[in-house]
Amino acid sequence: MFIFELAFHLGMPVYKILQDMPAKELQQWAVFLEARPIGWREDNRTAMMLNAAGVKQSGPEIFPTLRALKDSEAKRSDEEVMQSTLRKSVFGALLEKASSK
Numbered sequence: 001m002f003i004f005e006l007a008f009h010l011g012m013p014v015y016k017i018l019q020d021m022p023a024k025e026l027q028q029w030a031v032f033l034e035a036r037p038i039g040w041r042e043d044n045r046t047a048m049m050l051n052a053a054g055v056k057q058s059g060p061e062i063f064p065t066l067r068a069l070k071d072s073e074a075k076r077s078d079e080e081v082m083q084s085t086l087r088k089s090v091f092g093a094l095l096e097k098a099s100s101k
Contacts, residue, residue: 002030009038035072037065 006029007014017026043066047059059066 002033005038006033034068035076037068040065040069 003014003017003026006026007017010017040063043063044059047062047066050057050062051059055062060070061067
């Protein structure tokens with residue numbers, strides 16, 4: 001039901017999104033909202049208030065949106081490390097050379 005959630009938050013009807021939005025942009029929205037779920041800011045504020053009130057659980061333990069955000073950040077940092085390592089390798093240098101031609 002991703003398309004309905006997106007339509008609600010963009011303030012547009014679903015048919016208008018399907019009619020006017022390119023498929024590539026719709027896919028990018030899906031990736032973005034997987035990494036930054038709708039409502040994560042509100043959940044983060046609530047988690048901070050709960051922690052201030054003495055709740056011992058962390059935000060990602062309580063809220064699925066914060067768990068998804070944390071997982072996305074970990075995945076992104078893993079990908080950045082892999083890309084950096086690849087660039088420093090002999091194979092990475094060959095790929096860089098081949099792509100610049």
